Amino acid sequence: MKKLLPLFSAILLALVIVLPATAQQNFRPTEQSVKEEQLLNALKPGGTVSGRISIPDERAANLIQPEGRDWQTYRRTTLPTIGTIAILGMVALLAIFFLARGRIRIEKGFSGRTVLRFPTFDRFVHWTTASCFIVLALSGLNLTFGKMLLEPLIGESSFGTLAALGKLSHNYLAFPFMAGVAAMFLIWVKDNIPGKIDVEWLKAGGGILKKGVHPPAKRFNGGQKAIFWIVVIGGAAMSISGWHLLFPTEGIGEVQFQSRVHGVIAMLFIAVMIAHIYIGSLGMEGAFDAMGTGQVDENWAKEHHGLWLEEEKAKAAKAPPGAVAAE
Amino acid sequence: MARMKFLCDADRCIECNACVTACKNENDVPWGINRRRVVTINDGKPGERSVSMACMHCTDAPCAAVCPVNCFYTTADAVVLHNKDTCIGCGYCFYACPFGAPQYPKVSSFGSRGKMDKCTYCAGGPEADLTQAEYIKYGANRLAEGKLPLCAEMCSTKALLAGDGAIIAEIYKERVMKRGYGSGAWGWKTAYKETIAI
Numbered sequence: 001m002k003k004l005l006p007l008f009s010a011i012l013l014a015l016v017i018v019l020p021a022t023a024q025q026n027f028r029p030t031e032q033s034v035k036e037e038q039l040l041n042a043l044k045p046g047g048t049v050s051g052r053i054s055i056p057d058e059r060a061a062n063l064i065q066p067e068g069r070d071w072q073t074y075r076r077t078t079l080p081t082i083g084t085i086a087i088l089g090m091v092a093l094l095a096i097f098f099l100a101r102g103r104i105r106i107e108k109g110f111s112g113r114t115v116l117r118f119p120t121f122d123r124f125v126h127w128t129t130a131s132c133f134i135v136l137a138l139s140g141l142n143l144t145f146g147k148m149l150l151e152p153l154i155g156e157s158s159f160g161t162l163a164a165l166g167k168l169s170h171n172y173l174a175f176p177f178m179a180g181v182a183a184m185f186l187i188w189v190k191d192n193i194p195g196k197i198d199v200e201w202l203k204a205g206g207g208i209l210k211k212g213v214h215p216p217a218k219r220f221n222g223g224q225k226a227i228f229w230i231v232v233i234g235g236a237a238m239s240i241s242g243w244h245l246l247f248p249t250e251g252i253g254e255v256q257f258q259s260r261v262h263g264v265i266a267m268l269f270i271a272v273m274i275a276h277i278y279i280g281s282l283g284m285e286g287a288f289d290a291m292g293t294g295q296v297d298e299n300w301a302k303e304h305h306g307l308w309l310e311e312e313k314a315k316a317a318k319a320p321p322g323a324v325a326a327e
Numbered sequence: 328m329a330r331m332k333f334l335c336d337a338d339r340c341i342e343c344n345a346c347v348t349a350c351k352n353e354n355d356v357p358w359g360i361n362r363r364r365v366v367t368i369n370d371g372k373p374g375e376r377s378v379s380m381a382c383m384h385c386t387d388a389p390c391a392a393v394c395p396v397n398c399f400y401t402t403a404d405a406v407v408l409h410n411k412d413t414c415i416g417c418g419y420c421f422y423a424c425p426f427g428a429p430q431y432p433k434v435s436s437f438g439s440r441g442k443m444d445k446c447t448y449c450a451g452g453p454e455a456d457l458t459q460a461e462y463i464k465y466g467a468n469r470l471a472e473g474k475l476p477l478c479a480e481m482c483s484t485k486a487l488l489a490g491d492g493a494i495i496a497e498i499y500k501e502r503v504m505k506r507g508y509g510s511g512a513w514g515w516k517t518a519y520k521e522t523i524a525i
């Protein structure tokens with residue numbers, strides 16, 4: 001036994017020395033690590049690789065958001081394509097319509113008698129919103145198409161100044177525009193509830209497709225109701241998405257989404273407004289007066305808003321003699 | 328000419344934030360803006376790693392692609408810089424950047440962003456090199472002095488590497504071979520569409 005003791009101790013000693021060494025070889029705590037590749041592969045669309053940050057800017061905790069690279073596809077390809085198709089498409093449609101139908105005349109000619117269609121306040125609201133819209137639309141289009149179309153023409157320096165002014169006015173005019181859309185909603189919503197009469201109006205081609213056909217319409221016909229709801233709903237969508245872009249509170253994914261909404265709706269909105277501007281000016285005789293002086297010709301009113309004219313006449317007949325119509 | 332890149336060896340980064348501080352000081356970065364930051368992934372869990380991140384000076388940079396006024400340009404060293412005189416502060420580069428590099432000083436409470444500010448790779452801007460005008464707008468121009476960005480130069484563990492992409496990739500590769508592990512060249516796949524094969 002005594003002879004074996006040194007042997008045992010030698011074996012023990014060997015174990016003490018060797019075991020931790022092998023254990024160390026198998027377990028290296030520093031080797032475990034979060035891998036970039038795993039995180040990127042596990043990422044959902046729009047997701048971010050993020051962690052903890054010790055500076056106060058919470059947004060800086062996002063380390064990588066690969067979606068950022070995809071947003072440029074929207075900006076460089078998707079949006080310009082949608083915009084070009086919508087705007088040039090609308091202009092082409094209107095050109096075809098003009099060539100085929102020409103200017104829509106008042107069939108019985110001007111009667112010389114007029115009736116008040118839009119009082120001063122209505123026209124004020126309309127033109128406030130409209131002028132804001134035009135500046136917003138042009139400065140917005142400049143961000144999408146300016147680099148392509150305008151910069152080669154006027155040079156980098158003037159284009160930069162113009163774009164900066166455009167962005168500034170876009171930020172500030174957004175507020176009167178929002179107020180204008182809200183006011184238009186309040187003053188005109190009661191006359192813009194869609195009904196059966198609008199279906200009939202649409203079926204008859206809206207009184208503008210065929211000569212001599214004038215389906216009955218109240219204060220606003222089907223087409224005008226459509227424009228009204230496009231402005232109200234489109235304007236609301238533009239306002240909400242624009243608000244998010246002006247005052248971003250959530251993460252980068254949110255801003256990217258809102259900018260997509262803002263851009264696409266803007267392009268469609270502009271296309272529809274081009275049609276609205278056409279029919280309200282060049283496209284139809286007597287139509288501009290409604291928003292110009294506010295007084296429309298009776299024959300125009302009879303053809304396009306027959307029921308409304310009857311209502312107005314009935315109201316005027318009821319009013320005591322000598323009373324002045326309130327404006 | 329070199330193709331300048333950043334590489335953060337997360338297995339070496341100790342989250343001391345010295346790169347953040349050095350950058351702020353060297354470039355006199357506006358209040359509220361951090362051109363560089365250190366993010367800790369899996370904080371407090373096994374395998375936690377910290378990564379120092381700034382503008383990666385991407386190949387085919389998305390910021391330049393989406394800018395509506397063409398204010399970005401790439402230098403001969405492949406550093407992505409921008410012209411603050413042309414910038415309109417629209418925020419598009421921030422939407423497009425995968426690394427959250429572009430930031431805007433708040434100039435008014437009415438939602439208007441100031442001129443964009445981001446890491447310049449310590450290479451200044453379009454003004455003449457090493458002028459006061461350049462320093463005020465963009466900060467230091469160490470590249471013009473033959474030096475690398477300060478964040479990487481003074482990194483205490485040499486986790487953050489700056490320099491020619493091929494050379495820093497080689498250094499990283501050697502390190503990974505020697506120690507037997509590496510969490511990857513963070514951001515390279517997104518910025519340069521390549522990783523370092525080991």
